[in-house]
Amino acid sequence: MQISISTESPDLPKHKCLALGIFADEKPPRGVCGFIDWRLNGLISRGIKKEIIFGRFEEKVVIPFLPRIGSEILLLFGLGKVSDISYDKIYNAAYLVTKTVDKMALDSFAFDLYGERRLGLVTSNIVEAIITGIFDFLSSDIEKLSRMKACAVTSSFSLQAVSQGIRQFKTNVDDRGSVDISPMEEVFAPTLSF
Numbered sequence: 001m002q003i004s005i006s007t008e009s010p011d012l013p014k015h016k017c018l019a020l021g022i023f024a025d026e027k028p029p030r031g032v033c034g035f036i037d038w039r040l041n042g043l044i045s046r047g048i049k050k051e052i053i054f055g056r057f058e059e060k061v062v063i064p065f066l067p068r069i070g071s072e073i074l075l076l077f078g079l080g081k082v083s084d085i086s087y088d089k090i091y092n093a094a095y096l097v098t099k100t101v102d103k104m105a106l107d108s109f110a111f112d113l114y115g116e117r118r119l120g121l122v123t124s125n126i127v128e129a130i131i132t133g134i135f136d137f138l139s140s141d142i143e144k145l146s147r148m149k150a151c152a153v154t155s156s157f158s159l160q161a162v163s164q165g166i167r168q169f170k171t172n173v174d175d176r177g178s179v180d181i182s183p184m185e186e187v188f189a190p191t192l193s194f
Helices: 032-037 044-049 086-101 123-138 142-147 155-172 182-188
Strands: 002-006 016-023 060-063 073-078 109-112 149-153
Touching: 002 155, 016 032, 016 086, 032 109, 032 123, 073 086, 086 109, 086 123, 123 142, 123 155, 142 149
Parallel strands: 002 149, 016 073, 016 109, 109 149
Antiparallel strands: 060 073
16 A cells, blocks of 8 residues: 655645545535535535535545546545544544445545544544554455555645654554555655654
């Protein structure tokens, strides 16, 4: 599995699939999802208003071929209520998002940091939970694990915390070298050491 990071505006990078978390009680959506909603002229907000999109935990909404963003497919994954978010839920969401991406026969996707800047969650712990969830789903199939490319979409402000989260993953999970973080080494050069 190869992990990379993008600090570009989330609508620009060319990804096969952009998987974003959406909360049931954030109307309109915030964070990266809110920004993408804005780029899509309120498409997600209209879906919420029309009760097509709810944000319930494990809800999946797939929207293909969107103009105005670089990704071919937008996958919205329900995270439930903001007050219920936890690192375990973030891990489960990442596991299930990866399972969904796999069922769509894709071998790459981008994701936001589910729950970042909400209820005092620590960004490094969010990153560790997400990467662990992705890894745990893929680890049962070595071919899928070696093929998958995942890209964290975040701001340059969060780079140090993302670096710490990757360190925590590498320390706490025996990935046997199967998680390649070399695409991030340039970005993290001064902060990354394993």
